[in-house]
Amino acid sequence: xxxxxxxxxxxxxxxxxxxxxxxxxxxxxxxxxxxxxxxxxxxxxxxxxxxxxxxxxxxxxxxxxxxxxxxxxxxxxxxxxxxxxxxxxxxxxxxxxxxxxxxxxxxxxxxxxxxxxxxxxxxxxxxxxxxxxxxxxxxxxxxxxxxxxxxxxxxxxxxxxxxxxxxxxxxxxxxxxxxxxxxxxxxxxxxxxxxxxxxxxxxxxxxxxxxxxxxxxxxxxxxxxxxxxxxxxxxxxxxxxxxxxxxxxxx
Amino acid sequence: xxxxxxxxxxxxxxxxxxxxxxxxxxxxxxxxxxxxxxxxxxxxxxxxxxxxxxxxxxxxxxxxxxxxxxxxxxxxxxxxxxxxxxxxxxxxxxxxxxxxxxxxxxxxxxxxxxxxxxxxxxxxxxxxxxxxxxxxxxxxxxxxxxxxxxxxxxxxxxxxxxxxxxxxxxxxxxxxxxxxxxxxxxxxxxxxxxxxxxxxxxxxxxxxxxxxxxxxxxxxxxxxxxxxxxxxxxxxxxxxxxxxxxxxxxxxxx
Numbered sequence: 001x002x003x004x005x006x007x008x009x010x011x012x013x014x015x016x017x018x019x020x021x022x023x024x025x026x027x028x029x030x031x032x033x034x035x036x037x038x039x040x041x042x043x044x045x046x047x048x049x050x051x052x053x054x055x056x057x058x059x060x061x062x063x064x065x066x067x068x069x070x071x072x073x074x075x076x077x078x079x080x081x082x083x084x085x086x087x088x089x090x091x092x093x094x095x096x097x098x099x100x101x102x103x104x105x106x107x108x109x110x111x112x113x114x115x116x117x118x119x120x121x122x123x124x125x126x127x128x129x130x131x132x133x134x135x136x137x138x139x140x141x142x143x144x145x146x147x148x149x150x151x152x153x154x155x156x157x158x159x160x161x162x163x164x165x166x167x168x169x170x171x172x173x174x175x176x177x178x179x180x181x182x183x184x185x186x187x188x189x190x191x192x193x194x195x196x197x198x199x200x201x202x203x204x205x206x207x208x209x210x211x212x213x214x215x216x217x218x219x220x221x222x223x224x225x226x227x228x229x230x231x232x233x234x235x236x237x238x239x240x241x242x243x244x245x246x247x248x249x250x251x
Numbered sequence: 252x253x254x255x256x257x258x259x260x261x262x263x264x265x266x267x268x269x270x271x272x273x274x275x276x277x278x279x280x281x282x283x284x285x286x287x288x289x290x291x292x293x294x295x296x297x298x299x300x301x302x303x304x305x306x307x308x309x310x311x312x313x314x315x316x317x318x319x320x321x322x323x324x325x326x327x328x329x330x331x332x333x334x335x336x337x338x339x340x341x342x343x344x345x346x347x348x349x350x351x352x353x354x355x356x357x358x359x360x361x362x363x364x365x366x367x368x369x370x371x372x373x374x375x376x377x378x379x380x381x382x383x384x385x386x387x388x389x390x391x392x393x394x395x396x397x398x399x400x401x402x403x404x405x406x407x408x409x410x411x412x413x414x415x416x417x418x419x420x421x422x423x424x425x426x427x428x429x430x431x432x433x434x435x436x437x438x439x440x441x442x443x444x445x446x447x448x449x450x451x452x453x454x455x456x457x458x459x460x461x462x463x464x465x466x467x468x469x470x471x472x473x474x475x476x477x478x479x480x481x482x483x484x485x486x487x488x489x490x491x492x493x494x495x496x497x498x499x500x501x502x503x504x505x
Contacts (some may be wrong), residue, residue, distance in 0.1 A: 151337040155351040
């Protein structure tokens with residue numbers, strides 16, 4: 001950001017909005033908006049409590065479970081769809097539908113099918129993350145340079161070798177950016193799961209704090225979640241940058 | 252010429268894409284240890300024919316024989332050099348060069364020794380651990396060539412290998428190719444759209460004409476083949492051959 005031709009450091013806009021928040025909070029515009037400083041001091045109070053740590057662990061478990069299955073299932077499915085016209089025509093309408101469907105509406109069905117525990121939350125998280133991973137992987141495979149495939153075939157690569165040595169690597173930049181968006185959607189999925197299926201993890205904290213109008217507690221948990229999601233997404237963005245030279249090499 | 256002097260023979264090849272007839276009744280022999288060019292205007296099916304010989308495309312009808320064996324799929328008897336290099340951008344030069352051996356399950360130290368030898372031979376010594384995006388176009392094609400050489404196939408298939416490099420590099424490549432044909436006892440099948448290039452490097456030139464694709468003429472320039480690289484381009488037979496081919500192709504160029 002530049003103001004009057006002076007280049008400001010990267011986080012300046014964040015600081016400006018933070019100041020505005022603090023100001024509105026101090027003016028007591030709404031009970032809903034406590035000052036940022038009191039949110040941070042609440043955060044310092046609660047982050048080492050048993051309830052908070054348990055919430056963090058439960059959320060991390062569900063998140064990791066969900067994102068792992070989304071990645072492990074999503075990438076191969078995406079590669080197969082990109083490689084095989086028949087599989088693609090079979091699955092693409094469904095993937096597109098789930099991609100844009102309001103998945104929250106499906107959560108009650110999952111509860112009936114898989115019970116009220118961690119399993120259902122993990123499946124919800126997977127459902128939020130997997131479609132974009134599939135679509136991105138598919139797009140990555142479809143733009144693969146034909147002559148790389150010819151090259152592998154001309155040296156006698158088996159389909160399995162072509163899969164692991166060519167298709168996966170050629171689609172890697174798209175796969176990583178798919179995983180990145182998938183991570184952000186999985187954060188949504190895990191919280192919705194925790195709120196709707198069983199009140200555990202950060203979901204239970206949200207429920208507890210908002211029902212008792214503990215607004216600075218509520219915001220503290222939200223900030224933690226935002227920070228976690230943001231950090232994960234930035235880490236993946238850095239990883240994606242390492243593969244940037246791919247893009248310039250292709251086409 | 253009896254058949255065992257031919258490394259590759261194609262007999263009655265047809266290739267149709269739907270209703271479009273890309274190749275019709277193509278019959279051609281490629282003598283052992285020589286370089287044969289497939290020359291013709293764009294759309295004459297020369298790359299299609301090369302890919303059918305490579306086993307990368309199925310022919311609609313007809314047969315390809317490599318050393319008298321009928322082939323329909325790729326095999327260790329043929330190696331391919333690609334117009335756009337077809338290097339893996341995520342792999343170092345040495346892994347790219349050794350990739351053909353990797354797919355043949357040669358163990359790592361052995362295949363890297365072989366790869367190093369060919370990297371040096373194509374003049375890329377010292378670039379073993381560079382990545383393709385760090386190399387110029389000419390250097391990338393040297394990697395592609397080293398990869399094809401390292402599997403030591405008796406037949407080398409080259410699909411317009413020098414068309415994506417600059418003119419100076421191209422001339423150097425053509426001279427190097429002459430040495431390669433002389434020193435490696437291999438059969439080369441070389442696709443090009445450049446008349447000068449074909450006449451300069453070839454023992455035999457098959458001129459293909461389009462719509463439908465057919466062999467119109469086979470030329471075997473002989474007088475200047477043993478001259479050194481520099482004098483070929485000034486040789487009168489070379490110049491006459493180039494001129495002659497241009498006259499016969501002229502009417503097919505839009």
